[in-house]
Amino acid sequence: MRENYTLTRIYMDAALQAGARFELPKAQAHYLTNVLRLEVTDELRVFNGNDGEWRARVSDVSRKKTVIYIVDQLRAPQSCPDIWLCFAPVRKHRNAFILEKATELGVSLMQPVVTERTQHAKLRLDKMQSQIIEAAEQTERLDLPTLKETVNLDQMLHNWPDKRTLIFADEGEDAEPVMNVLKKLKGPAALLIGPEGGFTDRERSHLREQKFVKSVSLGPRILRADTAALSLLTLWQAMQGDW
């Protein structure tokens, strides 16, 4: 058990090194001083997604500002395994669930993808980013998953990177059991989950034509998109990731 587990942990988009001082953004200052009631000399942990985790100390608290300074490094940088989650956006609270659980499950990149039956294409990427940061703070990650700009399915397939397998969660009857595919999987991978209404026949055949696509079944029942995302990521982590 890491001895500093109990210290509050915050994300900061800043270069972290011993002796650096930062005036906290308003929201974080409020959280630390008014909610957690941290005072001068109290300690916390800070990470920025690249430089590992650092011990910090509150050096100045006033109505106007809260300043912390960086003391020393507690944990060296560490990245989660390379696994992408491509998902058709669904209704807001379920999207938030996907972002949170995928961050906890160690996804390295999230790609919202608009499909023909996507009903919630308008996304607040800034809001989604803060949901990801909140999940990363809680789950003790040292890196942050990358959140990409939304693309549509055909564009995504057209620009698909070499050597990366796209594992397509296909609710059609003839898809291969997921474990058979994961057992044989080699090299980098991405997972693809459809929207509430699923993929159209055109999309399914277009996906199946791609040589980098493997379509998999997640069992005999129809899962909600967020359940499918969580389940497929869990299986990938257990078979190919860092569990």
Ligand code: SAM
């Ligand atoms: N079209 C589905 C239906 O028949 O009602 C609903 C789609 S489901 C809510 C959302 C997505 O989750 C699907 O597009 C697929 O990517 C994934 N999914 C759900 N159940 C699945 C299963 N049993 N096997 C493979 N993928 C599944």
